[in-house]
Amino acid sequence: MHVSRRNLLMGAGVAVTALPPGKTDGAQAPATPGTAATTQTTPGRVTTLNGRSLDWRMVDGAKEYHLIASEFEHEFAPGCKARCWGYNGSTPGPTIEAVEGDRVRILVTNNLPEPTSVHWHGILLPNGMDGVSGLTQPPIGVGETWAYEFTLRQNGTYLYHPHADEMTQMAFGMMGLFIVHPRIQHQPVCQRDFAFILHNYALRPGSYRPDPSVMTDFDLWTFNSKVFPAIDMLNVRLGERVRIRIANLSMFNHPIHLHGHRFMVTGSDGGRWPQVSWRPEVTEIVGVGQTRDLEFVADNPGDWALHCHMSHHTMNAMGHGIPNPVGVAQAALADRLGALLPDYQPMGGNGMYEHAEHASMGHMQGPENTLPMAMGRGPFGPIGMGGMMTLLRVRPDYRDGVDPGWYSGDQQPRARRITARSEADETDHSSHHR
Amino acid sequence: MKFRLLSVITAAATLGVSSGCSTVPVQSSRQQAQALLQRSAGTLAQFPDNAEAAENELRTLLAAPLDATAAIRVAWLRNADAQAACAQLGISTADIFAASRPANPQLGLAWLWPSPHGGDRKLDGTLGFSLDDLIRLPSRRQYGAVELRAAQQQLAAKLYALALDTLDAWLEAAASQQRLSVRRAIAESAQTAAELAEQYRLAGNINAVETALQAAAGTEAALSLSRSERDASRSRSRLRQILGLTATDPALQLPTNLPAAEALTFEAQQLHAEARSQRLDLAAARSEVESVSLRLAATRRFRLLGGSAVSVLGEQEGDSRRTGIGAGIELPLFSQGQSAVARATAELQLAEAHVRQLEVSIDAEVDAQLEQLARAYDEYRQYRERLIPQRESIVARLSEQANFMLTGPFELLLARQQSYSAYEGAVDALQSWWQSRVALARALGAPLPMPVRGN
Numbered sequence: 001m002h003v004s005r006r007n008l009l010m011g012a013g014v015a016v017t018a019l020p021p022g023k024t025d026g027a028q029a030p031a032t033p034g035t036a037a038t039t040q041t042t043p044g045r046v047t048t049l050n051g052r053s054l055d056w057r058m059v060d061g062a063k064e065y066h067l068i069a070s071e072f073e074h075e076f077a078p079g080c081k082a083r084c085w086g087y088n089g090s091t092p093g094p095t096i097e098a099v100e101g102d103r104v105r106i107l108v109t110n111n112l113p114e115p116t117s118v119h120w121h122g123i124l125l126p127n128g129m130d131g132v133s134g135l136t137q138p139p140i141g142v143g144e145t146w147a148y149e150f151t152l153r154q155n156g157t158y159l160y161h162p163h164a165d166e167m168t169q170m171a172f173g174m175m176g177l178f179i180v181h182p183r184i185q186h187q188p189v190c191q192r193d194f195a196f197i198l199h200n201y202a203l204r205p206g207s208y209r210p211d212p213s214v215m216t217d218f219d220l221w222t223f224n225s226k227v228f229p230a231i232d233m234l235n236v237r238l239g240e241r242v243r244i245r246i247a248n249l250s251m252f253n254h255p256i257h258l259h260g261h262r263f264m265v266t267g268s269d270g271g272r273w274p275q276v277s278w279r280p281e282v283t284e285i286v287g288v289g290q291t292r293d294l295e296f297v298a299d300n301p302g303d304w305a306l307h308c309h310m311s312h313h314t315m316n317a318m319g320h321g322i323p324n325p326v327g328v329a330q331a332a333l334a335d336r337l338g339a340l341l342p343d344y345q346p347m348g349g350n351g352m353y354e355h356a357e358h359a360s361m362g363h364m365q366g367p368e369n370t371l372p373m374a375m376g377r378g379p380f381g382p383i384g385m386g387g388m389m390t391l392l393r394v395r396p397d398y399r400d401g402v403d404p405g406w407y408s409g410d411q412q413p414r415a416r417r418i419t420a421r422s423e424a425d426e427t428d429h430s431s432h433h434r
Numbered sequence: 435m436k437f438r439l440l441s442v443i444t445a446a447a448t449l450g451v452s453s454g455c456s457t458v459p460v461q462s463s464r465q466q467a468q469a470l471l472q473r474s475a476g477t478l479a480q481f482p483d484n485a486e487a488a489e490n491e492l493r494t495l496l497a498a499p500l501d502a503t504a505a506i507r508v509a510w511l512r513n514a515d516a517q518a519a520c521a522q523l524g525i526s527t528a529d530i531f532a533a534s535r536p537a538n539p540q541l542g543l544a545w546l547w548p549s550p551h552g553g554d555r556k557l558d559g560t561l562g563f564s565l566d567d568l569i570r571l572p573s574r575r576q577y578g579a580v581e582l583r584a585a586q587q588q589l590a591a592k593l594y595a596l597a598l599d600t601l602d603a604w605l606e607a608a609a610s611q612q613r614l615s616v617r618r619a620i621a622e623s624a625q626t627a628a629e630l631a632e633q634y635r636l637a638g639n640i641n642a643v644e645t646a647l648q649a650a651a652g653t654e655a656a657l658s659l660s661r662s663e664r665d666a667s668r669s670r671s672r673l674r675q676i677l678g679l680t681a682t683d684p685a686l687q688l689p690t691n692l693p694a695a696e697a698l699t700f701e702a703q704q705l706h707a708e709a710r711s712q713r714l715d716l717a718a719a720r721s722e723v724e725s726v727s728l729r730l731a732a733t734r735r736f737r738l739l740g741g742s743a744v745s746v747l748g749e750q751e752g753d754s755r756r757t758g759i760g761a762g763i764e765l766p767l768f769s770q771g772q773s774a775v776a777r778a779t780a781e782l783q784l785a786e787a788h789v790r791q792l793e794v795s796i797d798a799e800v801d802a803q804l805e806q807l808a809r810a811y812d813e814y815r816q817y818r819e820r821l822i823p824q825r826e827s828i829v830a831r832l833s834e835q836a837n838f839m840l841t842g843p844f845e846l847l848l849a850r851q852q853s854y855s856a857y858e859g860a861v862d863a864l865q866s867w868w869q870s871r872v873a874l875a876r877a878l879g880a881p882l883p884m885p886v887r888g889n
């Protein structure tokens with residue numbers, strides 16, 4: 001909790017909104033799907049997956065925020081780090097939250113090695129505050145601090161990101177959410193309000209800095225610059241109304257799919273949509289540079305996957321263009337390959353499941369600073385995913401701050417084997433791993 | 435004068451009697467050559483007493499993997515050039531021995547029958563000695579001894595050179611064998627890739643071109659292996675030849691690895707000096723200068739002597755008998771021995787030129803081989819400490835990548851072949867180092883460098 005004394009002193013009339021969000025730092029994500037965004041969202045506040053909101057103080061009648069752009073080491077998941085750029089030591093930078101009608105002043109300090117600027121994506125503001133370097137302002141020089149100041153005349157899910165050398169700076173992780181809450185809460189009220197940004201990184205296996213020159217062939221597909229299973233899970237109590245705000249600053253459109261529920265698309269970076277425009281979906285494409293608000297009642301208990309539906313976006317780095325091993329009888333040459341290449345484990349002859357199995361057990365030596373393409377282990381074996389994937393965990397008895405564990409579903413039907421157990425399947429998937 | 439002549443005759447007669455049954459010292463001459471060789475070859479240059487012992491030793495040596503020491507022993511026992519050089523010393527020893535002996539006296543007899551017209555039967559006897567031969571004998575013996583030493587030094591030098599030639603051939607054969615095993619591994623890797631490509635093709639996963647590329651690479655590696663086999667076979671038969679082995683001798687076994695190189699530091703100036711004191715061929719050339727100058731001195735001293743002789747004469751005619759002495763002397767009217775002196779002078783110049791030429795070539799060779807040795811060692815170290823670990827690490831890192839489906843097996847197998855090629859380069863550098871070591875020993879006349887430890 002970061003309740004600064006200053007906030008309490010300054011916050012006459014803003015005490016409620018000044019309450020910081022729950023601590024959701026997923027610094028130590030386990031090999032099994034990650035830590036949870038654990039605290040119920042205060043109405044009018046969002047839970048930033050693996051992140052936090054930015055503190056502010058009242059100065060001369062404006063909420064004053066301070067973003068400091070710099071380079072730092074970022075962890076995508078345990079076993080994979082890189083030198084990234086962001087704000088206040090994180091990528092994405094802390095979420096800016098404000099209320100429609102607020103006057104905001106955002107100080108930006110540039111500790112990067114090159115000039116930058118900040119564009120307030122989707123916010124209606126005077127042209128000189130739009131943050132397009134060279135067009136609406138000179139760039140923010142190295143070591144300089146600049147101020148942006150404007151009044152918020154809308155509410156919704158927005159973004160901030162550089163508009164100077166965007167190719168490099170965004171490829172390194174410079175981005176953040178800008179949430180403008182309505183003066184009066186939207187109805188029906190959501191008890192949970194989660195937010196994350198979709199992004200991609202070209203972090204070549206074994207390297208330690210993303211490559212900004214890459215246009216399509218990315219290695220890591222992220223929710224808030226984390227990959228499964230290090231992405232915070234969305235834990236909710238059965239029957240709660242849930243909002244998920246998704247923004248996309250990557251180079252692809254992502255069809256985000258939620259299992260077990262049908263949600264309404266209730267808004268975008270154009271603001272909240274009139275209810276007649278809401279539409280029910282289970283998959284919503286969030287286009288590049290767009291945001292989407294999804295709302296639903298979590299009425300189906302269980303562990304539900306929330307992921308991009310492009311299968312290569314729910315996995316980590318993989319070679320594209322390597323010879324396809326599926327169907328290849330490598331066994332005949334196994335001894336000779338073993339003698340020539342003792343560290344090599346030929347696999348994939350029957351598909352990639354075997355790979356996920358070995359990776360989830362940590363049986364396979366891969367390159368340094370590189371995650372297996374498919375990872376994660378659930379109660380029934382390898383989950384075999386990565387990238388843009390996390391879980392919505394719906395429990396009747398969920399208590400904030402307490403990890404609900406895997407869904408046991410003892411009273412619920414579950415798919416069952418009706419033939420004899422396959423001889424070939426030597427692994428024991430019956431034990432529940434945690 | 436009369437007294438002197440008599441004493442000469444007596445001396446000659448005594449000499450003739452006393453040395454009448456002495457033998458030519460071929461055996462001891464060879465032992466002296468062997469003692470010279472031992473200075474650079476140590477106990478390795480001790481030879482069995484008889485042919486049977488030599489054959490037994492040979493059989494033992496050829497039964498085990500042949501290390502460098504064994505190879506030199508076999509060459510010394512079997513190589514026909516070595517045997518010819520020993521025989522040559524026998525010839526030289528015999529010639530020099532002969533030259534150190536006085537010429538045998540000449541006994542002449544003549545019968546004259548009475549003629550039909552009268553006169554008695556007559557019997558003449560002459561015992562003649564070559565006088566200048568006797569006079570020249572002491573100086574001939576003096577330079578004969580030096581010539582004998584030179585011949586022994588030449589034999590030792592030849593056997594030493596044979597040992598170094600054998601080392602060269604052994605290194606080539608052992609290195610070729612090692613290269614062969616590397617090429618075999620490369621071929622195995624390339625052929626595994628080709629067969630793996632077949633499997634990928636059968637599964638329908640790669641096209642005809644990709645399959646053919648792997649197949650062709652496999653065939654090329656097999657051809658390269660075949661060339662290596664030819665090289666290994668050629669160097670082996672060259673080694674057999676220098677060892678003096680025939681078809682009935684057993685097949686050669688060679689050690690699997692060349693011995694490791696070591697860091698050596700030399701002081702070039704000191705090596706030049708060492709070479710001048712150690713080189714057997716230089717010693718032989720200097721002995722040659724010494725003997726030729728002794729011969730020149732003798733030629734000068736006796737240049738007017740010519741073919742002088744004394745003789746004892748006896749005559750019997752009827753009942754009358756007479757004895758007397760006679761003498762003959764070459765009159766230096768038309769030749770005063772100038773040509774003999776001129777020839778001996780030129781021979782001395784020739785011998786001196788040979789010494790100078792050897793000295794120059796020794797200095798140049800020492801410097802050149804020092805440079806070769808240092809460079810080959812540096813290369814060898816770079817292979818061992820840099821390239822091989824670098825190539826191995828590429829294989830290890832690529833294996834990790836392949837485990838994570840980031841790289842395919844063909845790239846990995848190619849990297850494996852490149853890592854094997856680095857070993858081949860190391861073998862080449864090691865062989866160069868050893869051959870420079872041998873060449874340096876040859877230039878120095880130094881104790882034999884013995885690559886006996888495997889690595």
Ligand SMILES: [Cu+2]
Pocket residue numbers: 221252253254255308309310313388
């Ligand atoms: Cu996607």
